[in-house]
Amino acid sequence: MDSIIVRGNGPLSGQIPIAGAKNACLTLMPATLLSEDPLTLTNAPRLSDIKTMTELLGSLGAEVSSLQDGKVLAMSSHDLDNHVADYDIVRKMRASNLVLGPMLARLGQAVVSLPGGCAIGARPMDLHIHGLEALGAEIELKDGYLHAKAPSGGLKGAEITLAFASVGATENILMAATLAKGTTVLHNAAREPEIVDLAKCLRAMGAQIEGDGTSRIEIQGVDRLHGATHEVVTDRIELGTYMLAPAICGGEVECLGGRIELVGSFCEKLDEAGISIEETARGLKVSRKNGRVKAVDVTTEPFPGFPTDLQAQMMALMCTAEGTSVLEEKIFENRFMHAPELTRMGANIEVHGGTATVHGVERLKGAPVMATDLRASVSLILAAMAAEGETIVNRVYHLDRGYERVEEKLGALGAHIERVKA
Numbered sequence: 376m377d378s379i380i381v382r383g384n385g386p387l388s389g390q391i392p393i394a395g396a397k398n399a400c401l402t403l404m405p406a407t408l409l410s411e412d413p414l415t416l417t418n419a420p421r422l423s424d425i426k427t428m429t430e431l432l433g434s435l436g437a438e439v440s441s442l443q444d445g446k447v448l449a450m451s452s453h454d455l456d457n458h459v460a461d462y463d464i465v466r467k468m469r470a471s472n473l474v475l476g477p478m479l480a481r482l483g484q485a486v487v488s489l490p491g492g493c494a495i496g497a498r499p500m501d502l503h504i505h506g507l508e509a510l511g512a513e514i515e516l517k518d519g520y521l522h523a524k525a526p527s528g529g530l531k532g533a534e535i536t537l538a539f540a541s542v543g544a545t546e547n548i549l550m551a552a553t554l555a556k557g558t559t560v561l562h563n564a565a566r567e568p569e570i571v572d573l574a575k576c577l578r579a580m581g582a583q584i585e586g587d588g589t590s591r592i593e594i595q596g597v598d599r600l601h602g603a604t605h606e607v608v609t610d611r612i613e614l615g616t617y618m619l620a621p622a623i624c625g626g627e628v629e630c631l632g633g634r635i636e637l638v639g640s641f642c643e644k645l646d647e648a649g650i651s652i653e654e655t656a657r658g659l660k661v662s663r664k665n666g667r668v669k670a671v672d673v674t675t676e677p678f679p680g681f682p683t684d685l686q687a688q689m690m691a692l693m694c695t696a697e698g699t700s701v702l703e704e705k706i707f708e709n710r711f712m713h714a715p716e717l718t719r720m721g722a723n724i725e726v727h728g729g730t731a732t733v734h735g736v737e738r739l740k741g742a743p744v745m746a747t748d749l750r751a752s753v754s755l756i757l758a759a760m761a762a763e764g765e766t767i768v769n770r771v772y773h774l775d776r777g778y779e780r781v782e783e784k785l786g787a788l789g790a791h792i793e794r795v796k797a
């Protein structure tokens with residue numbers, strides 16, 4: 376397993392390109408299952424999760440060609456010959472469950488392994504099942520697999536209310552409803568930019584969808600969808616992550632492709648902490664001129680609230696802030712595994728259930744630390760970039776799932792960061 380060695384250094388400067396969104400691409404790729412015609416994605420990120428989704432779609436009979444160094448995915452599911460999403464692939468990546476809705480809609484049946492728990496929580500699928508059953512599917516759990524069948528006449532539109540604005544459940548139901556007979560109204564739908572991007576792509580394929588980005592999405596089912604070419608939206612989590620690099624290390628960095636509307640509530644918190652953010656023609660320029668960052672309180676919420684996927688990275692900033700910060704994690708039940716690793720670097724953090732209280736210290740000290748999940752990994756890298764001395768981050772395969780060429784991108788800003796091959 377590769378490690379990454381980081382040596383703390385001074386202010387950063389330069390530009391960092393922000394890639395296409397992992398969490399948009401992972402729902403856009405299964406959308407190819409909805410049509411016999413080709414679907415091409417541009418601005419795709421080069422990540423191991425994309426490779427995993429490629430493997431999964433291939434196992435179902437779809438073809439995915441990765442072109443232009445992985446930035447273009449040319450996909451075709453004209454000849455699907457398997458409707459079973461195997462545990463060996465699904466256990467590697469929860470987003471594999473996003474083939475359930477499209478397969479049900481296209482093939483009338485699907486067998487998808489339950490993803491199993493992951494580091495950050497149990498992550499059940501009850502909301503996905505509730506929504507798809509409302510569309511007429513019969514879903515049974517057997518030997519760890521969901522066995523789903525659509526009625527002989529196909530899925531039928533329905534009025535559905537989600538108990539929680541689940542991103543994945545919204546995506547599965549939205550994709551299935553595009554081919555259901557009649558009208559589907561989804562209440563308490565997730566509002567994330569990745570949902571809007573999926574709806575935009577589905578409309579390009581001929582779907583009739585309104586209200587994406589709000590809590591109420593209305594879909595008029597159609598008989599079939601045709602092919603399209605779609606540009607993946609900018610990754611707001613990679614954007615927020617890299618905006619924190621100059622905030623933690625000092626200096627000035629321009630995040631190319633960044634847009635305020637993707638990270639609204641996050642920017643409000645950075646502004647409160649004393650970080651300056653300027654919109655430029657090419658993206659967002661972030662700088663921390665002088666003085667320490669101020670401690671701010673954060674509560675994670677569904678979009679447009681503060682993103683749970685930026686909570687670990689924000690904690691890294693708060694470790695050396697002036698004052699005490701209270702971070703409340705309301706989306707996942709176990710998403711503070713970065714805290715003990717940051718503590719090894721000298722941070723002063725108390726965790727009680729879903730609340731972490733961070734008492735800012737002057738400076739962290741480098742140490743060997745362990746990456747536990749995708750966002751925790753990158754929070755350790757950010758903390759290490761401003762720490763005194765050397766930090767070795769182990770198990771960085773987590774990092775490669777969501778951050779393309781992280782050492783190149785941060786190294787170009789002046790960070791002392793190198794990958795050590797296992």
Ligand code: EPZ
Nearest residue numbers: 398401470498499500501502503541542543544684706707
């Ligand atoms: C998506 O996961 C993202 N993943 C996650 O990003 C992100 O943290 C999450 O949304 C919240 O924004 C992708 O898009 C591939 P949810 P998802 O369904 O869809 C509970 C990253 O780091 N829940 O909104 O799985 C669930 O347990 C990843 O890039 C149910 O109880 O998230 C969790 O506590 C991590 N029953 C909460 O809802 C269900 O049926 C949010 O889950 C579904 C979810």
